[in-house]
């Protein structure tokens with residue numbers, strides 16, 4: 001179902017029925033049932049850009065309307081960042097305006113994780129000129145800046161858009177970045193390259209007011225890699241590469257995955273989608289979500305709740321009957337990935353005989369100066385193509401064999417090793433209390449120091465391992481699917497004081513045996529105890545492991 005760029009959403013009109021209480025448009029319920037829905041009805045989030053460019057950027061932070069500041073700015077990738085110095089104990093107590101700093105976090109969407117070095121240089125320049133050098137790689141392949149001033153946004157957009165990048169719908173109740181295999185189009189083992197589908201979806205959907213008022217955010221993943229390298233199981237919609245016995249390569253369709261406080265693994269609809277049909281099916285699913293998604297309560301508005309209530313069969317039926325107006329072919333399930341590491345770190349041969357090199361910043365933290373040097377290295381050794389990954393890592397593509405060593409040495413000189421320890425390779429962290437208004441604890445610096453400490457204490461540990469660190473009960477760093485997931489909260493230390501710490505989740509996984517980590521009752525550690533605790537867990541594993549047993553399940 002395709003709709004023109006400026007046409008407002010036209011959901012099927014039904015008589016208000018028993019689903020009216022969930023605020024579904026498809027049940028005829030268009031009256032906003034909470035303040036977020038009212039804000040979206042009052043004005044489309046996309047319209048705030050004009051106000052930023054014509055008013056707020058000239059008159060400054062204090063001129064910004066409250067509903068724009070804490071609502072519609074997100075449609076252009078902007079969140080106010082946390083005022084420095086407010087401890088995690090105050091997060092739930094203070095009013096939003098008391099937590100707001102006058103600076104912004106700005107997210108640049110990098111669909112499919114694809115960047116040219118020309119784009120990377122602009123990303124680096126903006127970091128250096130407007131973001132005090134900050135530039136984090138997120139768990140969804142985006143780049144996130146901090147310390148952005150509203151006055152600088154017109155110039156930042158001008159520079160990004162001049163090289164084909166954007167912040168459009170990078171946040172908000174919108175079609176968010178489409179994550180994609182970072183080795184799309186180059187991997188020797190690829191089933192199908194999803195890049196054309198990502199580009200077509202971007203063309204149809206980004207900035208399209210038919211899809212700019214969704215019940216909540218909408219996350220998508222497309223990967224034709226047999227390594228299943230985009231965490232498709234926890235996306236709202238996912239297209240996973242499969243080989244159909246009669247129809248050839250294409251995608252298996254998943255819906256309803258997501259983490260946060262009600263984690264769910266996505267479900268297969270049992271449908272096979274050829275590459276050329278992916279954009280139509282994406283539009284169908286997002287249209288269905290817009291119309292049937294629950295808008296009454298924000299904590300029940302993600303598509304996973306609708307999928308859980310309907311089940312795969314009804315979801316597929318409504319998708320086919322009302323949105324695609326045709327049947328989808330049945331298809332096989334994807335084969336289980338053979339590798340536990342699905343992050344592309346290290347030196348790998350491409351199908352054209354050249355190499356790609358995956359390297360590991362600590363917990364996704366880089367900076368403008370480093371990004372500019374990565375661009376230099378990519379140009380000197382490859383063809384100028386760079387990728388970001390959903391594990392907060394990066395790749396340089398298209399390196400001739402005789403240039404590989406020079407590149408890995410150049411990266412190592414930037415402290416970006418292509419042979420990281422399992423701790424650096426497998427640790428991710430969300431933004432945390434440094435900048436996030438919802439945070440209770442520190443994450444990035446804690447994760448980086450944890451990596452260094454574990455490398456020092458356990459130099460012989462070589463097992464694949466994931467340690468994911470969140471600063472609050474949300475799951476921006478996917479704690480539920482890590483071997484060791486750490487959910488930030490205040491905990492009581494030995495002296496009875498409330499201090500920063502973590503609730504521990506153990507044994508989460510995607511891929512071979514997907515499932516959520518177990519929250520071990522009472523298992524909470526203070527931040528200060530964290531290295532000791534993880535060292536104890538890993539030493540116990542080393543001492544008690546059975547033949548062939550890996551730490552990850």
Ligand code: SF4
Nearest residue numbers: 430436439471472476
């Ligand atoms: Fe912020 Fe919580 Fe998300 Fe971390 S998990 S970035 S603290 S909302």
